[in-house]
Amino acid sequence: MITLRRISILGLIKKLIRRNKIGIFKLGILFAIAFVVWQIFPPPKNLATNAFHMIVIFITSMTGIMLGIYRPVILLFISLLIANLTGTIDVKQSFSGFSSTVPWFLFFVLSLSRVITKTTLGMRLAYIFIKYFGHKIAGLSCSIILTEFCAAPMLPSNTARAASIGFPLVISISKCLTQYTSGTALNSLKTYIALLYSYTNAICSATFSTGMISNVLILNAMANVNLTMTWISWLKVTIIPCGIILFVLPFILRVICNPRVEYTDDIKKQIAKNYEELGALTGKEKFIILMFAIMLFMWIFSDAIGVPVITTVLLGICIFIIAGILNIKELFSNYETFSVFIVFGILISFVNCLMSSGAIDWFTNIISAVTANSNPTISFLYLSIIYFFAHYFFTGEGARIVALYSPFLAISIALGIDKTIAAMTLAVFSSLSDVLAHYTSPVTITMFSTGYITTKKWLVCGFVTAIVMICIWFIFCTAKLYLA
Numbered sequence: 150m151i152t153l154r155r156i157s158i159l160g161l162i163k164k165l166i167r168r169n170k171i172g173i174f175k176l177g178i179l180f181a182i183a184f185v186v187w188q189i190f191p192p193p194k195n196l197a198t199n200a201f202h203m204i205v206i207f208i209t210s211m212t213g214i215m216l217g218i219y220r221p222v223i224l225l226f227i228s229l230l231i232a233n234l235t236g237t238i239d240v241k242q243s244f245s246g247f248s249s250t251v252p253w254f255l256f257f258v259l260s261l262s263r264v265i266t267k268t269t270l271g272m273r274l275a276y277i278f279i280k281y282f283g284h285k286i287a288g289l290s291c292s293i294i295l296t297e298f299c300a301a302p303m304l305p306s307n308t309a310r311a312a313s314i315g316f317p318l319v320i321s322i323s324k325c326l327t328q329y330t331s332g333t334a335l336n337s338l339k340t341y342i343a344l345l346y347s348y349t350n351a352i353c354s355a356t357f358s359t360g361m362i363s364n365v366l367i368l369n370a371m372a373n374v375n376l377t378m379t380w381i382s383w384l385k386v387t388i389i390p391c392g393i394i395l396f397v398l399p400f401i402l403r404v405i406c407n408p409r410v411e412y413t414d415d416i417k418k419q420i421a422k423n424y425e426e427l428g429a430l431t432g433k434e435k436f437i438i439l440m441f442a443i444m445l446f447m448w449i450f451s452d453a454i455g456v457p458v459i460t461t462v463l464l465g466i467c468i469f470i471i472a473g474i475l476n477i478k479e480l481f482s483n484y485e486t487f488s489v490f491i492v493f494g495i496l497i498s499f500v501n502c503l504m505s506s507g508a509i510d511w512f513t514n515i516i517s518a519v520t521a522n523s524n525p526t527i528s529f530l531y532l533s534i535i536y537f538f539a540h541y542f543f544t545g546e547g548a549r550i551v552a553l554y555s556p557f558l559a560i561s562i563a564l565g566i567d568k569t570i571a572a573m574t575l576a577v578f579s580s581l582s583d584v585l586a587h588y589t590s591p592v593t594i595t596m597f598s599t600g601y602i603t604t605k606k607w608l609v610c611g612f613v614t615a616i617v618m619i620c621i622w623f624i625f626c627t628a629k630l631y632l633a
Contacts, residue, residue, distance in 0.1 A: 200506035246500075308595075355579070359458070
């Protein structure tokens with residue numbers, strides 16, 4: 150009996166190894182390198198042993214996530230286990246991130262997003278704009294931008310917006326194009342539309358504090374340096390520069406992509422037909438619109454009415470559950486939602502440990518010493534550009550924000566840069582940098598999966614657009630400082 154059990158267990162282990170051979174091999178190499186660093190290198194001067202070990206564990210986790218070696222949840226579970234077994238952190242510190250409102254807010258927001266994604270409201274909005282503005286390529290561009298701009302504050306997940314609105318919209322327009330044009334003209338316009346939506350998504354995510362779920366991490370990091378940004382105060386900073394970027398974006402992409410179609414009447418007619426086929430708004434959809442309008446009002450005036458943003462989201466979930474629009478099974482059966490909840494909870498725990506152990510202060514002091522004799526403004530310019538282009542090495546905004554936002558913000562403030570400008574520059578760049586490559590976020594991956602954009606085209610367009618965005622932002626910052 151024992152022999153049979155041993156055989157079955159050994160067989161199961163072999164089967165698991167065969168099935169996950171490549172992943173286990175990469176995971177083994179990653180943690181082997183971390184072990185060597187842990188054992189051979191002593192802690193740097195002025196850095197506690199536990200802080201050094203925490204840095205090694207954190208960098209190992211982030212490297213694994215960036216390289217896609219294994220699922221983020223599994224990687225973080227293993228890292229958390231190692232941190233506990235080695236005594237680097239205790240159990241209470243391990244789960245301190247879950248006492249933060251951030252992972253809970255992300256869980257609630259992603260659950261709430263399902264209310265929009267399971268209806269046709271997003272597509273209705275897009276069809277309405279195209280119906281009235283889609284006569285020319287400029288009007289079609291305006292329709293796509295307006296659709297995303299209106300959806301961003303009400304659907305606080307850039308990924309959910311891309312899945313429920315952006316991707317279907319791009320596919321629908323492309324199908325219409327296929328009927329009326331072909332060859333190079335068709336390909337150039339498909340590329341233009343897919344890039345336009347993807348870049349607009351990134352810009353709108355930066356414009357609103359509720360435009361991207363990772364913005365909650367940024368607000369949490371701002372709170373750590375005694376800076377509070379409300380929905381309105383965030384918008385006051387971003388609306389002008391981001392509005393200018395949205396205005397010039399179609400012109401930039403038209404120069405690079407050179408879409409060879411000017412009039413889009415046929416597309417407009419087809420979209421109008423699609424809109425008619427949707428029929429009138431149902432009672433449920435009208436109720437959803439009303440509820441989101443109320444929630445948006447409560448988000449905007451959260452300080453005045455004394456209701457935190459997370460409470461407003463929770464209120465919406467409760468009402469939608471009671472109304473039967475969202476059910477308990479949908480709330481607790483979504484793997485992606487729980488995955489985000491766990492990943493961000495553990496990452497925040499790690500960041501809390503890095504802060505409490507003095508690791509972030511140590512890093513900040515080193516950078517501050519290096520830049521001590523430099524012009525603070527020039528140093529901040531370099532730092533923010535490094536932060537922007539560091540996104541080439543990250544997949545997803547959240548990982549980079551957790552790894553780099555707090556240290557870069559602390560260094561910028563130490564240089565003497567205005568706290569609000571430093572925090573908001575890094576916050577806006579966290580979203581805008583999604584334009585750089587096709588792998589930088591789930592949104593860009595989704596748009597790239599259409600097959601309308603080549604890797605070379607995306608990298609070229611992304612780099613050129615990024616330079617324009619950075620210039621516009623810093624011109625705005627300079628003007629704001631001189632006018633203050």
